Amino acid sequence: MASHFIVECLDCGHKAPYFPGTPACPHCGSNWREARYDYDDLAHSLPLQLPGRPFDIWRYRELLPVRNPNSDFSLGEGGTPLIRATNLGMMLGCPNIYIKDERQGPTASFKDRQAAITIAALKESGINEMVVASTGNVAISYSAYAARAGIKLWAFLTSLVPAGKMREVALYGTQVIKVTGSYDQAKQVAAEFAKQRGIFLDLGPRSITCIESMKTIAFEISEQLTALIGPPPSIDDHPDTPWRTPDWYIQAVSGGLGPLGVIKGFSELAQMNLVARVPKMASIQTEGCAPMAHAWKQDREVATPIQSPHTLISTLSTGDPGRAYTLLRQKMKKASGGSFEFVSDEDAFRAMHLMAKMEGLSVEPAAAVAFAGLIKMVRSGMIKQNEVIVVNCSGHTMPIERNILGEGWSRNIVLPSQMEESQEEGLLAALSKVGTDRFPRIVIVDDNPDVRRLIRRILQTQGEYTLFEASTGIEAVDLAKKEHPNLIILDLMMPEMDGFAVMDALQNNPDTTDIPVIVVTAKELTAAEKQRLQGHIQSLMQKGDFLSDDLLDEVRALLR
Ligand SMILES: Cc1ncc(COP(=O)(O)O)c(C=O)c1O
Numbered sequence: 001m002a003s004h005f006i007v008e009c010l011d012c013g014h015k016a017p018y019f020p021g022t023p024a025c026p027h028c029g030s031n032w033r034e035a036r037y038d039y040d041d042l043a044h045s046l047p048l049q050l051p052g053r054p055f056d057i058w059r060y061r062e063l064l065p066v067r068n069p070n071s072d073f074s075l076g077e078g079g080t081p082l083i084r085a086t087n088l089g090m091m092l093g094c095p096n097i098y099i100k101d102e103r104q105g106p107t108a109s110f111k112d113r114q115a116a117i118t119i120a121a122l123k124e125s126g127i128n129e130m131v132v133a134s135t136g137n138v139a140i141s142y143s144a145y146a147a148r149a150g151i152k153l154w155a156f157l158t159s160l161v162p163a164g165k166m167r168e169v170a171l172y173g174t175q176v177i178k179v180t181g182s183y184d185q186a187k188q189v190a191a192e193f194a195k196q197r198g199i200f201l202d203l204g205p206r207s208i209t210c211i212e213s214m215k216t217i218a219f220e221i222s223e224q225l226t227a228l229i230g231p232p233p234s235i236d237d238h239p240d241t242p243w244r245t246p247d248w249y250i251q252a253v254s255g256g257l258g259p260l261g262v263i264k265g266f267s268e269l270a271q272m273n274l275v276a277r278v279p280k281m282a283s284i285q286t287e288g289c290a291p292m293a294h295a296w297k298q299d300r301e302v303a304t305p306i307q308s309p310h311t312l313i314s315t316l317s318t319g320d321p322g323r324a325y326t327l328l329r330q331k332m333k334k335a336s337g338g339s340f341e342f343v344s345d346e347d348a349f350r351a352m353h354l355m356a357k358m359e360g361l362s363v364e365p366a367a368a369v370a371f372a373g374l375i376k377m378v379r380s381g382m383i384k385q386n387e388v389i390v391v392n393c394s395g396h397t398m399p400i401e402r403n404i405l406g407e408g409w410s411r412n413i414v415l416p417s418q419m420e421e422s423q424e425e426g427l428l429a430a431l432s433k434v435g436t437d438r439f440p441r442i443v444i445v446d447d448n449p450d451v452r453r454l455i456r457r458i459l460q461t462q463g464e465y466t467l468f469e470a471s472t473g474i475e476a477v478d479l480a481k482k483e484h485p486n487l488i489i490l491d492l493m494m495p496e497m498d499g500f501a502v503m504d505a506l507q508n509n510p511d512t513t514d515i516p517v518i519v520v521t522a523k524e525l526t527a528a529e530k531q532r533l534q535g536h537i538q539s540l541m542q543k544g545d546f547l548s549d550d551l552l553d554e555v556r557a558l559l560r
């Protein structure tokens with residue numbers, strides 16, 4: 001398959017085409033791989049393409065791992081404003097502080113980019129189910145996009161995630177699994193679950209789509225800064241470049257995905273001679289969970305994991321960043337350097353209050369960590385007052401009140417406290433409680449892909465079903481024979497073999513005659529047609545005249 005990029009293994013150098021469902025290098029099995037594009041060609045072609053395009057994430061589609069994004073899934077991702085922090089700037093003596101306001105993304109954090117790109121890539125490959133482990137924001141972003149695109153999402157959340165955020169994930173119809181344990185443990189359980197069931201797993205910095213999505217932050221900042229403060233001054237021995245970069249890019253960090261993607265984005269722009277240099281990167285952690293900052297300060301290549309993070313800011317509670325730190329450190333040293341810092345929870349909360357009072361920006365605690373880091377670094381002199389600084393900022397999502405969801409919206413996994421000793425056993429025992437894989441099987445028949453997606457989504461949000469889709473009557477009859485579903489949801493008006501003919505074929509075959517059928521149709525039925533359906537279908541639903549719960553009630557009643 002011809003593609004506009006290839007993936008290169010960071011361990012063995014093997015180059016391969018990209019398939020989202022294949023997360024490992026086919027040669028050595030490593031998950032650490034990077035997308036490479038034809039930068040020489042793009043250096044010329046991209047600047048010519050951009051002027052007519054909207055300012056959103058898809059503006060840079062030639063540098064993204066998606067071929068044909070489906071605009072129906074879009075929630076307005078990317079294209080967030082770059083806002084000058086005038087008051088904070090005056091207080092710190094830094095006139096050039098800019099805020100990349102990711103609060104204005106669809107679910108108020110930069111993780112919307114990750115979800116938008118990953119889900120677009122999955123849908124393009126026909127993948128309809130995925131697993132994610134999260135401290136909240138990632139799960140919220142994925143939940144929103146999964147809802148639109150018809151992806152069944154399993155979110156493993158550490159019990160440290162505030163209840164309001166957890167409920168928001170559930171509100172979107174995601175299967176919430178609350179893991180009583182650390183975020184690192186929730187990640188392990190999610191990985192085991194995904195492996196057992198063969199479901200796609202978001203691997204953060206090891207997923208191509210995740211890193212690629214974060215590049216767009218760098219692209220946007222470069223264009224926006226240039227529009228705000230003008231093209232960059234000429235540099236000796238360097239060809240002129242159209243766009244400018246900040247001196248510093250600052251972000252709160254947990255697993256390291258954000259800065260890894262952003263530095264790749266700036267590096268690609270530099271490779272295409274669109275910018276002269278990559279900014280210095282500052283990644284800020286909380287004092288109680290700062291494995292990267294400690295390793296950086298001691299000039300160590302590998303971060304020592306923190307077993308039990310002690311911070312109220314659970315969003316940033318990756319105790320073991322693993323190779324993401326080592327890689328980020330390497331990339332920073334190769335580019336313009338930078339630093340890792342930590343701040344106390346108290347300093348973060350103070351910065352949060354300050355940003356609201358002085359800049360009118362209500363940011364979330366994790367973003368406040370970045371602002372506290374900025375203040376600390378200006379005070380220490382590491383950041384010079386005349387430097388141009390961009391800070392990544394995310395916001396709060398809505399608190400979902402306790403009474404909206406009722407009971408039973410999450411499944412709980414309590415890990416044995418001594419994970420070390422019986423790690424494997426504890427995991428497996430805990431997972432076996434999540435549910436069996438003997439799910440009722442349902443075939444969805446409709447010639448319209450949007451309707452199939454709608455019905456798939458309705459069924460994904462509640463209960464567990466194994467879903468099949470047929471786009472023609474002939475396919476439907478074949479699927480019914482092959483898969484012996486527990487239920488068929490059938491459209492009537494289809495070209496060639498219509499729903500009536502499908503029903504006749506099902507009735508005439510002893511293998512399929514007992515399968516219950518729900519007809520979902522847009523057709524105004526004549527008396528004769530109603531007569532024809534009588535006794536052969538279990539339920540009739542009129543398109544445009546039922547909500548998701550109505551269909552679910554019918555399905556549940558029939559499968560009971
Ligand atoms: C607001 C916010 N900031 C920072 C992070 C850290 O993310 P990472 O280190 O994966 O880039 C997260 C992660 O969920 C987040 O939600």
Ligand SMILES: [Zn+2]
Binds near residue numbers: 030
């Ligand atoms: Zn390899």
